[in-house]
Amino acid sequence: MRALLVALVGLALLAVCVPPARAQGGAVLVIHLDSEITSATVQYVEAAINAAESDGSPALVVRFDTPGGGLAETQEIQRLFLASRVPILGWVGPSGANSWSAGTFLLESTDYAAMAPYTVIGSAQPVELTPTGFQPVTDAKIINALVASLTETLSIHQRNQSLASSFIVNNVNLNADQALADTAIEGVASSTSELLQKADGFTLPANLTRASPAKPARLNLAGATLADFNRPAGVALYAVLSNPIVSGLLLLLGIYAIIFGLSAPGHGAEIAGIIMVILGVLGFGLSVNVVGIALLVLGIILLILEVKTHSFAVFGTSGIICIILGTIFLAPVGPPQFLISRDTQLVILAALLTPSTAFGVFLLFAVYKVLEVRRRKPVTGKLVGEDAEAVDPIPPNGRGYVRFQGELWQATASEAIEKGERVTIAAKEGVVLTVEKKAVPPSPMTPPVEGSQAT
Structure with missing residues (x-):
């Protein structure tokens, strides 16, 4: 039993430490910002930029169809765009898509901005949640700061700086033709393939090359292929758990479970509560890696307690769950080490999770047999x-x-x-x-x- 636990812990640590083989690539990666911009979006964008830089991609395409999102997260993504060695191409599409509010900030932060016909950008005035619902922010200090920030972003990319006040103060909206005429974007493209054709040969503005000297001065996209960036499994799980509703419920239920567990005999409720609280703090922007390591450490501690206390698999089962979640967060299937298909990612995850799952099944079977013996009436x-x-x-x-x-x-x-x-x-x-x-x-x-x- 102890040897099996040692082997399980070793496999879990090996799963997050082993250096994987590199995949071949070089295609233009495409990511999709098609929901609210949250801390999970930051993780997604950062993973895609790392993958593009590691694989030598000639560019990264960001496809926008978003209602906006958090200001802090938006500014962090803007910094990622500017620091990227790979040119960032922004495209609002397909037709019918919109990139409002924070989405407009991010589109104007890309190195080459384009829109599909019949798409809209604008309405960038911030809002806040009040007892009466969402209300526009009118504080001059905040508005002026945002206008100044967007003005500098437009200046770096040598676009129409007067649009900053129009977008934020007047909530102006522009379709593709209007945005092109007002120098808010560089082109109109019906598809990502057309986007590459129009962006090929584009010379980055002098202000941009001074602000981000690591970027190439000219876009060379002739003959480039497109490939969707596969969101790593840990980032996908993080996107679910970092949702404010999900994280809030996990925190509340975790706290109640801990209180119930401490006031009642047994160990199950308080352990489940601790796990839920650890997962719930993801909603506050805590790093995926930090949470993954915390879950692995908690899982190892619980498995050791199972050996020492014989809690009828309460500690053991909880430990297995923690190790499985930690493995998903830390599994080496994401960039920059990997640039692989979703199917391959799932195969690797299945291989890493098989030992933990098998041990969990064995543990539950052993507990079942013990309970069966205990229920048997002695002669x-x-x-x-x-x-x-x-x-x-x-x-x-x-x-x-x-x-x-x-x-x-x-x-x-x-x-x-x-x-x-x-x-x-x-x-x-x-x-x-x-x-x-x-x-x-x-x-x-x-x-x-x-x-x-x-x-």
Whole structure:
């Protein structure tokens, strides 16, 4: 049992430390910002940029169809765009898509911005949640700061700086043709393929090359192929758990579970509560790696406690769950080490999770067999006269425990019995056995030799 636990822990650590093989690539990666911009979006964009840089991609296409999102997350993505060594191409599409509010900030932060026909950008005035619902932010300090920030972004890319005030103060909206005429974008493209054709040969503005000297001065996209970036499994799980509703519920339920567990016997509720609280803090922007390591460490501690305390798999099962979640967060299937298909990612994850899953199934089966034995009614009529073994010293007229056919019974005796001594069951009263020392059989006497005389 202990050897199996050591092997499981070793496999979990190996899963997050082994250096994987590199995949071949070089295509223009495409990512999709098609929901609210959250901390999970930051993780997604950062993973894609790392993959593009590691694989030598000539560019990264960001496809926008978003209602906006958090200001802090938006600014962090803007910094990622500017620091990227790979040119960032922004495209609002397909037709019917929109990139409002924070989406407009991000589109204007890309190195080459384009829109599909019949798409819209704008309405960038920030809003805040009040007791009466969402209300526009009118504080001059905040508005002026955002206008100045967007103005500088437009200046870096040598676009129309007057649009900053129009987007934020007046909530102006522009379609593709209007955005192109007002120098908010560089082109109109119906598809990502057309986007590459129009962006090929584009010379980055001088302001941009000064602000981000690591970028190439000219886009070279002739003959480039497109490939969707596969969101790593850990980032995908993080996107679900970092949702404010999900993380809030996990935190509340985790706190209640801990309170219930501490006020009631057993270990299940408080352990489940701790796991839920760890997962719930993802909603506050905590790093995926930090949470993954915390889950692995908690899982190892719980498995050690299972060996030491025999909690009928409460610790063990919880430990397995923690290790599985930690493995998903930290599994080496994401960039920059990997640039592989979703199917291949799932195969690797399945291989890494198989040992933990198999051990969990074994643990549950073992607990089932133990409970099955405990539910079995003993045949009391066969107890009397049977042999048992003392597992505790039993003082005269005191009590201790004996083992009979693998089960522990409370026992009493009229004489002192040492630990490990064989005893005989003399009687049973309720759940207490009366035992006595096992009689030692007499030594066989040697028969006299025929013809001999007694002296």
